[in-house]
Amino acid sequence: MSELNPFLNYGIPLWENLRDFWQKTVQQKMDATVSRNDSFWAMDKDYKLIAFNDSFYQKLKKENIDDVYCGMDLKGIYNDIAFFRVCIEGCKEVFDHSNPISLFEISEEGMGQIHEFSFHPAMNIHGEKGCYIWERDITRDVHNILNLEDMEYRYREVQEVSNVGHWIWDIDKDEINWSDQLYSIWEKDRRNFTANYDSVVGMIHPSDRVRFLDHLEDCLQGRAIHDITHRIVLDSGEEKYIHTKGNLFRDASGNPIRLSGTAQDVTKEVMTHHKILEQNLELQNFVRIVAHNLRAPIANLLMLSRIYEWGQNKTNDDIVKNIEATSLALDHTIRDLNNSLSFKRTLKERVEEIHFKEILKDVRALLYREIKTTNASIDANFTAVSRIYSIKSYVSNILYNLLVNALKYSKDNVSPKIVISTEEKEDRIILKVSDNGIGMELTPERKSRIFDMYGRLSANTKGKGMGLFLVKTQIEAIHGTIDVLSEKGVGSTFIVGFPK
Structure with a gap:
């Protein structure tokens, strides 16, 4: 056989009758198969091969069919070769109803490869029916879709676990796109809530709203990066703390066009922090009270040691000496503890060399x-x-x-x-x-x-x-x-x- 062209024609009369059809309808599809290595062939209503490309020829050659020619009967191939058996159902649907149809074949020999067969009706100038078939390997496409779906599922799962969602604000259109997790955080129904500037700002706690708007203006003017924690008020009246941060995008003229970022429910963390601060305050007060109440007895002990008559009794001298040393150490400790819980305010000032x-x-x-x-x-x-x-x-x-x-x-x-x-x-x-x-x-x-x-x-x-x-x-x-x-x-x- 001479070198195969992308579209084979052996000059049989039926091809002349279908010239207009192939030129107008099929040729562009045939050209598209070359770069993708898709198989493309056409047949008449009697299952006689009209035309085919090189990929179709190579597939038959792998099945030990070397003599591929226009006019050959395809029924035997459809029945005998497992890979082409979907063609029986596809061609029948086209001939009976003239409806395009796509069927899929999973090739076990190809390690689970997935192939799509598209069947389309055709008709020559005499009104005689035909069918052209386009077969393509869609394994990579299917796997990409499955991987994308898996990534999206995992991303949603991560958002749920961390209670964080993402958002995009189209400033010109005043449209805010929320991820599913944000609807959950704000306890809104996607079907009846429209996220935009007014609706979102309206849910910010009144006491935090001015601070939020001032911060947003600073971001739009380029004076700050969007990173703020504020409260929101849900429809139920419940309050939540939200930490939101994002990046601003500008057009070629420097005008802000889009702000996008993340928002996280940090209510639990903020409340825990508040509780720790309250405990620290209580601890500070406790230390101050203890220190105040102990200073007087310690001072009395130190005074007694100073008026004690040393040298009269060695045993008593040792006892009083130990009392004095203990009282001095306790006095130093109480004075240090009096300020020891003022953590961050005095941290740098109180750092010193310690042996x-x-x-x-x-x-x-x-x-x-x-x-x-x-x-x-x-x-x-x-x-x-x-x-x-x-x-x-x-x-x-x-x-x-x-x-x-x-x-x-x-x-x-x-x-x-x-x-x-x-x-x-x-x-x-x-x-x-x-x-x-x-x-x-x-x-x-x-x-x-x-x-x-x-x-x-x-x-x-x-x-x-x-x-x-x-x-x-x-x-x-x-x-x-x-x-x-x-x-x-x-x-x-x-x-x-x-x-x-």
Whole structure:
């Protein structure tokens, strides 16, 4: 066979009768098949092949049919070759009803490839019916659609989980397009709510509306980036906090034409933040009250130590000396704690160089009685890191509470052995406090609970559970971290990470 053209014609008389049809209707479709490698062929009402392209010829050749010619009978091919069996139904529909139809064939040999067969009626100048068929591999198209649908599903799922949606505001048309999640957040029905400038602004809380509009104007004028948290009022009267941020797009003349971005329901986060602020305020007031009530007794103890007649009795001298040291350390701690919970306002002003050895000395003085009563030993090694820059009162309180915890949860009839050490990480100074106490069985839930306020793991344990809560609060205030490793009956290790 000579070189195949995209459209084969062997000059049979029927082709002359169909010349106008092919030229006007089929030729452009035939040309389109060349770049796509689609198969294209035509037949008359007796299933005789009229014309075909090279792709059709190659498909038959793979089925060991080398003699492909115009006028050959296609019925045998449709019946014998599984790939072409859909043609029986397609051609019959065209001949019976003259309706175009598309059928699909999944090729198992082609690893699940999907092929579309399009059947179209044709008629020559004598009114005789024919049919032309266009077969194309749509596997990639179908997979792209399925992948797109899967991506859209996953995107919607992510929006639902994070409670965030996206929006686009066409400024000229005053049309705002919302994602499904935004309708859910604002509790609106897509069918009867039109999102535009007036309807959206109308739902913003009256107390936040002026601030929002001023911010929006700054964005449109290029003075700010759209990033704001505000309240909205739902139809039910419920209030929500919304964090919205976006980018502004301008035309060639610099005029704003579109603003698009995301909006997230942050009500839970804002309310949690408010609750923390309230707790911090209560804690500050508590510390101030305690400090005020303790200052007078401490001052009296220090005064008594000053008027005490030293040298009369060695035992009494030692006792009073210990009372004086403890009172001084307690006085320093109370003064530091009086301002220690004013976190962000005083953070930079109060940062200073702190020596771990000196902090431990003060804490040991405060815990002198407990250490002596339990016959505890404290082994400290600050060779790796001897000092840090932080807030002294915070570091003192952290170490104090960790030692109190180690002494409190020691084993019966076993002297507590406490090991304190430091080490340096890439972005952290690590302080470890280990003990040989009763230890704990820790699950992730129990681990988080021991740092909660009043977060004791058992009603049988001593204390109110405030110490570790204060430790965690102060560590987080200086952007540090705390973790705990523990084994029941063996002991616990608290690991504190201070930012460098």
